[in-house]
Amino acid sequence: MDDIIIRKGRSGSPGYAVGKLYIYKRDPYHAPRKTVQDAEAEYLRFENARISTIKSLESVYNMTRELAGSKNADIFTAQSMMLQDEDYLSLIKTNILDERKNAEWAVSDASRHYYDFFTSTDDEVLKAKAVDIKDVSNKLIRLLSDADQNNGPEFSEPVILAAGYISPSELVQADESRIKGIVMREGSAYSHVVILAKSLGIPVVLGVGLPAAQSGCEAVIDGNDGKVIIHPDDETVGHYRHLIDEGINERSRLREYIGKKTQTQDGRSIELFANIGMPSDAVKAEENDCDAIGLTRTEFIFTDRDNLPSEEDHFKAYKEIVEAVKGKPVVFRTFDLGADKKLKAYGQVHEDNPALGMRAIRLCLTDKSIFIPQIKAILRAAMYGEAAMMFPMITSTNELVRIREIVAEAEEELGREGKPYRKVKQGIMIETPAAALISDELAEMADFFSIGTNDLMQYTLAIDRLNSSLAPFYTPHHRAVMKMIEMTIANAHKAGIKVTICGELASDMSLTETFIDMGMDALSVPPGLILKLRRHICSL
Ligand code: PEP
Ligand code: MG
Secondary structure (H helix, E strand, C coil): CCCCEEEECEEEECCEEEEEEEECCCCCCCCCCCECCCHHHHHHHHHHHHHHHHHHHHHHHHHHHHHHHHHHHHHHHHHHHHCCCHHHHHHHHHHHHHCCECHHHHHHHHHHHHHHHHHCCCCHHHHHHHHHHHHHHHHHHHHHCCCCCCCCCCCCCCEEEEECCCCHHHHHHCCHHHEEEEEECCCCCCCHHHHHHHHCCCCEEECCCCCCCCCCCEEEEECCCCEEEECCCHHHHHHHHHHHHCCCCCHHHHHHHCCCCCECCCCCECEEEEEECCHHHHHHHHHCCCCEEEEEEHHHHCCCCCCCCCHHHHHHHHHHHHHHCCCCCEEEECCCCECCECCCCCCCCCCCCHHHCCCHHHHHHHCHHHHHHHHHHHHHHHHHCCEEEEECCCCCHHHHHHHHHHHHHHHHHHHHHCCCCCCCEEEEEECCHHHHHCHHHHHHHCCEEEECHHHHHHHHHCCCCCCHHHHHHCCCCCHHHHHHHHHHHHHHHHCCCEEEECCHHHHCCCCHHHHHHHCCCEEEECHHHHHHHHHHHHHC
């Protein structure tokens, strides 16, 4: 029995794996170096190889898009862009035409130059770029030298892949369904191969070299803790198998629910929306197969800024979100400032009762200078997809009348300025008892409802949502709240509009069936919960 060896590194991608190690060593390849006589002809040889490499990256892009979606496939678009980078190309050109180096030498020189430059910075993103430039340059050099194109690791049974570094294309070209986990000496959490592994649900441990280990030996990797165990004993294997069985490593299983209809066994269906706070969350929401973005907490985008966002700042962020979800509807909630959500740039006066104070729609109706630019930006972003706006903390029909006037004013301004825009649906949050109780009247004026159970609970139960000492008095399934939800759905449907829940209660799976029975049209939850909730609903 071999001694247990434990190596501690860093977590790259979470999850656990137990299996046999496959140590991947690339054949060392040394590109020939020589001085050329006909530099023009050599440059032409380089150009031809460069164009062929770009073409081969296109086919790896297509493979990856099938496997892991276009977001992950963009790694190869980025590599292709490197082969079109002016600085990189001009260095190679000088190497060939002025210094008369052969093309392989010229490329390897340029590759080393950029690799050293990127790795010398403290910026993790640039460090990740270093391995990409090396990867793409090596592809080019091998093509130039007619060397074996190095198709990467090959194995016939599931393995834990260990290497100094694995490139994204090697991962894609290997049979990823047989890769249980990855151990790499190099690379960071920002490396493209790690991002790709994450999206495929493969655990990764970084910063661990395994010089003494051999292919075929038993190993365990703990991607959460960044640990590798070689020659694990039965107890360790049992422990990790248990963790795996318990479903902690279930991401890949959840992927099976991508593209599936959210429907109970007896055919009742509901839509699943995502709650987001940043443009990058929209990408996550799309990857998790949301039906729409049900709530964009727009104030989160600008929290840390020193100055208030301009119309252009709003527009840029909203356009990015709308484009990220590729035509799916996006609900932008207008600023819900005050109380628990403050903008650094917007100094608000002290209030004794901020949750009952100048917050959300009250602030926007009082200070149009923060409201109008946001409305204009949402109307403009609607040119790039399906956008809607939603207003928080509504308590009366008068507020809706005033909002409509301001939206019309914003549309007029855009018309005068000649900026293209589209009219959008205008929905409201039902998150005060007042709004729930007059939801029949509000439903006649709004295009849709979204129930904010966090605030509805706070205001109905008179419990400050930020005060943790009140937890024993907090009753999330309180009948008063449930009755209001039921009443809101009935009134919305009577008026022919749809209702979503976008508060935390939407994620409470013990209530999912109740909400479906009530006739709820959609639940809006954090992106990472969508597939879990879909699986739950499909099991009902
Ligand atoms: C809510 O109140 O339930 C809600 C979704 O809004 P927020 O949590 O942003 O106040
Ligand atoms: Mg709220």
